[in-house]
Amino acid sequence: MKTKTKDIKIYCDITRCVGCKSCEIACAIEHSKSKNIFAAVKETPLPKRRVETQNIGSKIISLHCQHCEDAPCVKACMSGALSKDEKTRATIHDKEKCVGCWMCVMVCPFGAIIRDAESHIAVKCDLCPDRDDPSTGSGLRYACVAACPTDALFAGTKEEFEKNLSKKKGNSKH
Amino acid sequence: MNYVIIGGSAAGVTAAETIRKNDKKAVITLISDETFPLYSRCLLTYLIAGSIDESKLCFRDKDFYKENNIKTYLGKKAVSIDRKKKSVSLEGGTKVPYDKLLIATGATPKTENIPGVNKKRVFTIRRIDDARAIIKILDNVNKAAVLGGGLIGLRDAYALRQKNKEVTVVVKSQQVLSQMVDADAARIIATLLEKNGIKIMTGAAAKEILGKDTAEGILTDGGKRLDCQLVIIGKGVNPNTQLASAAAIKVEEGIVVDEFLKTSDKDIFAAGDVAQTYDVARDAKRINALWPSAVEQGQIAGLNMLGKNVSYEGSLSMNSVDFFGLASISMGVTKPKEEGYEIISRIRKNEYKKIVLKENRIVGMVLVGDVGSAGVISILIRNKIDVSSIKGKLLDERFDYAKIMPLVKKFKDKFRQEEYQDTIMTF
Ligand SMILES: Cc1cc2nc3c(=O)[nH]c(=O)nc-3n(C[C@H](O)[C@H](O)[C@H](O)COP(=O)(O)OP(=O)(O)OC[C@H]3O[C@@H](n4cnc5c(N)ncnc54)[C@H](O)[C@@H]3O)c2cc1C
Secondary structure (H helix, E strand, C coil): CCCCCCCEEEEEECCCCCCCHHHHHHHHHCCCCCCCHHCCCCCCCCCCCEEEEEECEEEEECCCCCCCCHHHHHHHCCCCCEEEEECCCCEEEEECCCCCCCCCHHHCCCCCCCCCCCCEEEEECCCCCCHHHCCCCCCCCCCCCCHHHCCCCCEECCHHHHHHHHHHHHHHHH | CEEEEEEECCHHHHHHHHHHHHCCCEEEEEECCCCCCCEEEHHHHHHHCCCCHHHCEEECCHHHHHCCCEEEEEECCCCEEEECEEEEEECCCCCCCEEEEEECCCCEEECCCCCCCCCCCCCCCCCHHHHHHHHHHHHHHEEEECCCCHHHHHHHHHHHHCCCCEEEEEEECCCCCCCCHHHHHHHHHHHHHHHHCCCCCCCCCCCEHHHHHHCCCEEEECCCCEEECCCEECEEEEEEHHHHHHHCCCCCCCECCCCCCECCCCCCEEEHHHHEECCCCCCCCEEEHHHHHHHHHHHHHHHHHHCCCCCCCEEEEEEEEEECEEEEEECCCCCCCCCCCCEEEEECCCCCEEEEECHHHHEEEEECCCCCCCHHHHHHHHCCEEEEEHHCCCCCCCCHHHHHHHHHHHHHCCCCHHHHHHHCCCC
C-alpha cells in the first residue's frame, strides 16, 4: 500500500513520458460520477482532470499538485478550503468551503490548481480518495500511475524512485 | 514562555497555531475585540451576496482555540502596552503579562472626508458587524452607491448586484481599477460589469451624502444627484498602529519591523495588515494588506517569537477577482511610473495579459480572462529570476511550469524547496 505519507509521493520520469495523456484521461475518469469512460464523457459537469502533461522542447512531464510541505496555496486560501492533512501531509481541498476566489491559482508555482469554470471552484489532485484501499498495490493506488503505459509515473519514496530509475537504466542497456 | 497575541485574524491565528505546533507547553493568550471567532473577513462580500452563509465564514475549526489550548479574550479591546512591565492592558482593567508579544491588529477601512458620512446607511465593510448591518437593511434597498472603483469598491458592487440592487460605482479616475490595470484592461472589466447591470461613473467623486439622518442619495462633484438607500465606501485601509505608537514603538506608514518581523522592541513583533515589511517586487518597505501576506507573516513572527531566527523573504502585492465568471489576477508593479521598465502585453477580446520587467526580471503582471499561468509567473517574480531565455513565451496560452524547468535547474539555489527538485530529477 502506497498511500501518501510525508515521504511518499508521485514522481514523473521525464525520460519515459511520451505525453500520451493516459494519466489525464484516467484522472478525469477517476473523478467522474460513473468512473467509466463512456459514461463519464456524457456527465455534466464534465469530470475534470487534475494532472497535465506539459512540454518543454521535446521533453514532456506529467505534472500534478506536489503537495508542498510549506504550501503557498494553503497560506493564500482565504476561505479555509485548503489545508494540510496532519497525518498524510497531503494538501487537501474542501469543496464545500471553496468560494472560487482563485487566490490559490494565483500562488501555486506549479500551476497545479485548476479553475473549474462550471462549478466555480478550484480543482486539484486529491490523491484518489476512492482508491484508498489497503489491498491496492503501490502503482494501482493512484489512477494516473496505474494508467501510465510507459512506467513514467511512479508512486513511492524518493529513494525507491531513484532505485527504480537506475534499475530501468540498467534494463535498457541490456 | 508566555506568548500574547493581539488580533485574532489571519496573522494572529497563524502565529498562535505556529507557536503551538512547535511548543506544546507554551502559554498562549490571544486578545481580540471581535466576538465572532475565526472568521475570514475576505468572505464578507460573499456573505452579503448570499453565496455563502455565516456557517461557511470560518477559516479554522470552531474548536481551534480549545484544541490548541489557546486562552482567549474575545470581545475585549487591548488599550495599552506597558513595555517596562511587559503587560497588555485590556478595557475593563485586566492586565495580561507577556514574555513575547505579537501585534496583529490589522487595519481599518479608509472613509471619505465629505459631509454626511456619519449618516445611517453609510458603510464600510471590514467586520462581520458591518456585513450583518448591511444584510439587515438590504430588503429595503433598491439603489446603492459605491464610492471607489478599486478592487474593494468593485467587490462591494458585485455583491450588491448579485442581490439585484441597482448599483452605481463612483470612480474618481477615468477608469476602474486604476491602481491595478491600464485603460485597455479596465475597459474589458468595466464593459462586463455594465453589461451585467452595474453602472460605472468615472471621473466623478461624491461631494456630499444627502438625507436627514439616513442616507438618501449622493451629490457628485459634477453636481449630479444620485438617489440611493445605501452608500458603501470602498477605498482601501489604514493600519491599526495606535497601540504601537502610544507605546513608542517605531511606526512609519505601518509598524516598522526587521526581517524577523521584530519591532523596535526586541520582545514585540508585528505581522499582517499592520506591519510594514519588505516588498519583493518593489525592493522597498511597504504594507501589503493581504490575506496571504498576513498568514505568511504570522507564521514567521510565530517562529521568531519562539527564537528560531527565520527571516522573512518579503511580501508581494497581489490580488485575484472574479466578476461574472471573468477572472483577473494582478501582482507586483503593474503600472511603473519611472523609467527602466520593459512591458510586454497582449489584448484580445475578453482577455488581457501584461508582464512588467526590470532588467530581465519580472516585477509585475496583470492577467484578465486566462489566468492559468499566474502562479508560475508569481514564483519568477518572487525568486527574481532572469527570464531572458523565456521572454518570448511569457504571454503564451500554454505558459506552464514545464517552461520554467530549465530555470529551476539553472537556479537551483533559488528553487531550494524539495518539491521543485523532485520535478527535475530526471530532467
Ligand atoms: C471584504 C474584504 C475582502 C477582502 N478580500 C481580500 C482578498 O480577496 N485577498 C486578500 O489577500 N485580502 C483580502 N482582504 C484583506 C484581508 O482580509 C486582510 O489582509 C487580512 O484580514 C489581514 O489580516 P490581519 O490578521 O493582519 O488583520 P485583520 O484581519 O484586520 O484582523 C485584526 C484583528 O485585530 C482586532 N483588533 C484590532 N485592534 C485591536 C485591539 N486594540 N484589541 C483587540 N483586538 C484588536 C481587529 O478587530 C481584528 O479582529 C479583504 C478584506 C475585506 C474586508
